[in-house]
Amino acid sequence: MTAVTGQAAAAAPELIHHALVYGSDEAFLSATTGFCRDGLAGGDRVLAVTTPANIGLLEDALGPAAAGVEFVAADDWYGAPGRTLAAYGRYVDAHKVRHRRVRIIGEPVWHGRSPAEEAEWTRYESVINAAFAGSPAWIVCPYDERTLPERIVADARRTHPKLLTGSAEHDSHAYTDPAAFAHASDHLPLPPPAGAGEEIRFDADLGRMRQRVAARAAALGLSAGQIDRLLLAVNEVAANAVQHGGGHGRILLWADAAGIGCDVADPGRxxxxxxxxxxxxxxxxxxxxxxxxxxxxxxxxxxxxxxxTQVRLHLARG
Amino acid sequence: MRQVKDVRLGDHLCLAFTHEAEQREVSVTFVTAGLARGERVLYLTDDPTPDRVRHWLEEAGVDVAAVTAAGQLGVRPAREGYLVSGRFDPDAMITALRGEVAGSLAAGFSGFRISGEMGWALRGVAGAERLEEYERRITALFHEGMSAAICQYDTRVFPPDRLDALTGCHPEQVQMNALLQDGPLRVTPAFDSEGRPVLRVSGAIDRDTAAAWDAALQSAVGEDGDVRVDMGGLEFIDVAGLRVLVRTAAALPDGRCLRVLRLAPALDKVIRMVGWDRTSGLVIDSEVASA
Known part of the structure; x- marks a missing residue:
């Protein structure tokens, strides 16, 4: 893993990951307008994923230069942490070929998140430092302190090595190495699922496990396509448990308002x-x-x- | 789906083939196994002469002249076999076959097996519309345990609806011997309609069958040309199983590729998730081929 330096090295640029904690439209613009303009002037690719209001502000501030920036509404981009991270990865890979650096304004969606989602999106911000280490991405993540709970802003200081104010950056003293990062809720057990049926015990016979999970999933009303997706995911987790973990484990499956939940637990670490x-x-x-x-x-x-180890999977119904 | 090596007296099986190479492989295996077991074998060919089938058997090492002279093998045109009275009559056909079975046993053979090429049924023969009735009724004779049959239908000429109906009149279908059978995983060699070899995969690929899956692919790589893998019959494959497919493709020499046929769209998505779709030598055929 390459260390995150934040220094603009002479050779290949490395990841820069900034949090922009802003309390006003002016503060948002004073950091992001220059970030976009400098990038365009230097031939960087510029992507801005933020709220519709901020997109409007930034377009107005940039004037004709806005045409060079790709804008995406945050609600359309921040769907699931793993997929969003993959989407950023594909974006950087696609554009790093022709651009020295890929500049990204990425404002995660926090409103309407469940506690579990909030924890995982916070972890996602931390993981960015590891996943994009060595990548020519410069990611500025705006946090609107007018509307966000203090705990989310505080975590932004732990998940971003640098803080941006206007055009000035400074180290975030609360920054925590991603390998050591823990969310406050990590020390608490996952809440017990409501309405989970009888647990399915499994061992090395994963075919039998899949049969039983498929039967339970069908009883919960999942479509054939959803069952296939669930089996693929559960099989990977269970195979890990068999191969690297305790060799056996337990599965719980339930339906909730958001979709399907599934716990795979095993005695290994x-x-x-x-x-x-x-x-x-x-x-x-x-x-x-x-x-x-x-x-x-x-x-x-x-x-x-x-x-x-307990792995809890949430799958969409649709 | 029965493998041809597992055919026994009592079976009434349907071979729905897509190419002569598959037809030949199954037919020759069926006939030679019968001869080896001391059974009498009758082959009804859709050709006017028995030459093609005799050639197949001679190539397979059968002394056709000798077994024919001994009364153990008969290769006859299907019109003579099926259309005794100039039209197809299920009752007459069942009676005739019952006589063949009895005659074989009376002559000291240990049983009777028959295979027939059914293309004549599409050529406007009177009574051919009663073929389904015949196929359904004749099962009882084979179930008596002293005889066995493979009825051959060319999927390229029989209309799909008719083919479905006819295969449905047989207790089971038959195919070439599996290259590999490992628990729930079966890999069977077959041919596509242009005669190119295809590996048909059915069952499940997971950590239990991963090594066998790898071995099956490596053996296909040993042949010349592109490797074709039909995943349409697959019930499950895990990520490691897909990785074996990808690595096999990547290791092929320039100019050869691994074509994956009838891959479920969800698995195609998984391949894209990992970036495996950019593997050189890997071609995912999105076309929905006819089964």
């Missing part, structure tokens, strides 16, 4: 750093499974420690 978050090398011998699981799921929660 998950030692993989950033499980499923780092874009896999297609040519690698392993390490693609959890990446795929994150792409298939709306949300993935993981608790691991001395008492074993």
């Amino acid at each position: 998950l030692s993989t750093p950033f499980p499923g978050y780092l874009p896999p090398d297609p040519l690698a011998d392993r390490g693609h499974g959890l990446w795929v699981v994150r792409q298939l799921c709306e949300l993935l929660e993981i608790r691991t420690g001395r008492n074993g």
